[in-house]
Amino acid sequence: MTATERAAMAVFAAINDRALERIRDLVTDDFVDHGAPPGLVPPGPDGYITVLGFVTGVLAIRYEIHEVVAEGSLVAVRATGHGLLRSDHLGFPATGKPYAMASMHIYRGRGDRLAEHWGVRDELGALYQAGALTPPALPVLGADGPPG
Secondary structure (H helix, E strand, O other), X not given: OOHHHHHHHHHHHHXXXXXXXXHHHOEEEEEEEOOOOOOOOOXXXXXXXXXXXXXXXXXXXXXXXXXXXXXXXXXEEEEEEXXXXXXXXXXXXXXXXXXXXXXXXXXXXXXXXXXXXXXXXXXXXXXXXXXXXXXXXXXXXXXXXXXX
């Protein structure tokens, strides 16, 4: 297991354990979370802990890890975030209902700490599951394929 993989898995454990202060020892002083809205939080551990405080405290997310791929200073994690829609931060009403959101995370390490994070989340799917949006109707497919 690479140092970056160990640090990334420790971040997910800190999130699931609700022990975010442990993240201070896992990220660099200039850590950048590219998954956070630009300008929302400063770089470094304080900014990442602030973002993850919202993720855990408001959205109640816990991660289920499915796959981890690591090479050199990079690690990719496919995970499902299980949470509750208790915020209107995406522009839709909070419903308080649960969802399971597919996500991908890529970390770049420096030494034994994480220096960068990129996250891709299926927020639209989460909004459908939690009842904040109604999914569109699927097209009716006939024997000849889709309607033309």
